[in-house]
Structures are given as C-alpha cells and as structure tokens.
Amino acid sequence: MISLARPRPPIPKPQLPDGVRIYAISDIHGCAHLLQPMLRVIDADVACSRPRYAVEVFMGDYIDRGPDTRSTLDVLIERSRRGNAVFLKGNHEAFLVRVFEDPSLFEDWIAVGGTQTLMSYGLAPPDLKRDEPASIMRDLIRAMPTEHLEFLDNLRLSFSCGDFFFVHAGVRPGVPLAEQTERDLLWIREEFLRSEEQFGKYIVHGHTPVRSAEFMANRVNIDTGAYATGNLTLMSIQGSRMLAV
Numbered sequence: 001m002i003s004l005a006r007p008r009p010p011i012p013k014p015q016l017p018d019g020v021r022i023y024a025i026s027d028i029h030g031c032a033h034l035l036q037p038m039l040r041v042i043d044a045d046v047a048c049s050r051p052r053y054a055v056e057v058f059m060g061d062y063i064d065r066g067p068d069t070r071s072t073l074d075v076l077i078e079r080s081r082r083g084n085a086v087f088l089k090g091n092h093e094a095f096l097v098r099v100f101e102d103p104s105l106f107e108d109w110i111a112v113g114g115t116q117t118l119m120s121y122g123l124a125p126p127d128l129k130r131d132e133p134a135s136i137m138r139d140l141i142r143a144m145p146t147e148h149l150e151f152l153d154n155l156r157l158s159f160s161c162g163d164f165f166f167v168h169a170g171v172r173p174g175v176p177l178a179e180q181t182e183r184d185l186l187w188i189r190e191e192f193l194r195s196e197e198q199f200g201k202y203i204v205h206g207h208t209p210v211r212s213a214e215f216m217a218n219r220v221n222i223d224t225g226a227y228a229t230g231n232l233t234l235m236s237i238q239g240s241r242m243l244a245v
Contacts, residue, residue: 173191
C-alpha cells in the first residue's frame with residue numbers, strides 16, 4: 001500500500017540577526033584560570049572577524065566548587081565595564097543568596113562547593129561541628145567587595161536574541177518562555193533534557209555537565225564540568241552557525 005502521509009517539513013535552523021555574533025560561556029565555577037584564556041580567544045576572534053555587534057553571554061554558576069570564586073568575579077566585573085556582556089544567574093548564585101538570608105542552609109551549601117568560595121575570600125574551611133553558620137556568613141559578607149555583592153544581586157534570569165534563548169538550566173516543556181519560573185530556569189533537568197519539544201526558540205544552556213558540547217534539535221548544552229575536567233567550553237553563534245570550542 002502506498003502511504004499518502006506527507007513528510008514533515010524540516011525544522012528551520014535558528015538564526016541571529018545580521019551582524020550579531022554571540023559568545024556564550026556557562027558554569028565557570030571559580031575557574032578563573034580557565035576563563036581568562038577563553039576571554040583572550042573572544043578578543044582575538046572579534047579583532048579578526050570584526051562583527052557589527054559582539055555580545056558576550058555568561059550563563060551562571062560563576063562560584064563554588066572551583067579554586068577561585070573571588071578572582072572569577074573580579075574578571076567578570078572588569079569584563080562588564082565594556083558594556084557588551086550579559087550575566088545570567090545560576091542555581092549556585094541563587095543558593096548563596098538564600099544562605100545569606102537563611103544560614104540553616106549552610107551545610108547544604110558546603111556540600112555543593114561552598115568551602116572553596118569561603119577560602120577564596122580568605123576564610124578558613126568550616127568546622128561543621130563547632131562553627132556557627134550565621135557567623136561564617138556574616139564574615140563572608142564582610143570579606144566580599146561591595147561590587148561582588150552587587151554583581152550577584154543584578155544577575156538576569158535569561159537573555160533572548162533572534163531565535164536563541166539563553167538560560168542557566170533550561171525551561172519547562174509546555175510553558176511559554178515568558179511564563180517560566182525562576183526555579184525551572186535555574187534548576188530544571190530531566191523534564192527539559194528528555195523533551196523533544198520545540199520551545200519557541202533554540203535553548204542554549206548549561207547546568208548539567210556533559211563530556212563535550214551537546215547539540216540537539218531544540219537545545220545545546222555547553223556545561224563541560226570545568227572545575228572537574230579542566231575543560232571550559234566557549235560557544236560562538238553568528239547567523240545560523242554554531243561552534244563550540
């Protein structure tokens with residue numbers, strides 16, 4: 001029997017506006033020593049290719065786990081002075097702010113890499129049996145430069161350009177992008193990662209470590225576990241061309 005079913009039309013490739021080039025990095029996790037070479041790669045590429053508009057999108061989880069949260073924030077704040085960078089919030093930044101407000105969460109924060117953040121600001125590793133969490137968090141606030149605290153307060157949840165939507169963790173299937181909750185944008189995993197839905201825009205995200213950048217029909221994951229692997233991925237997008245290094 002001859003099938004009369006029509007083949008599905010191909011999904012059009014997502015596009016950026018003409019002249020725009022975007023550079024995206026996610027999940028730096030205190031690895032300033034990996035971030036700085038990637039910024040030099042961006043600078044060299046911009047100098048060579050001279051895009052009309054070059055936008056840098058940093059997609060959260062700047063802190064914890066890795067060796068130098070303080071230097072990482074210093075580098076990013078200095079980078080922000082150029083005026084063409086977008087800084088998104090990750091679940092680790094959101095969680096640190098919660099611990100400032102509710103020190104009862106302190107041990108949970110330590111379990112996901114908070115000790116490394118404390119040490120990067122000159123504080124001793126905590127003794128969970130003896131130290132008072134509220135006192136440690138007060139010491140951390142005093143040790144952090146005001147511009148670091150302001151940086152954490154001013155992070156965005158998402159960024160959209162052309163057919164691309166940049167976010168830390170992902171989006172909830174079936175929910176319009178404009179109606180996504182902060183929790184899903186910062187924390188979602190399996191429901192998003194398993195979905196084959198077209199979300200209205202092509203999602204660029206991190207949050208869930210993969211061995212190398214993972215390109216799917218509806219999303220790309222660029223978290224390559226820098227603090228554990230030494231591999232911090234830089235993605236560039238121009239037109240419909242996506243390249244991850």
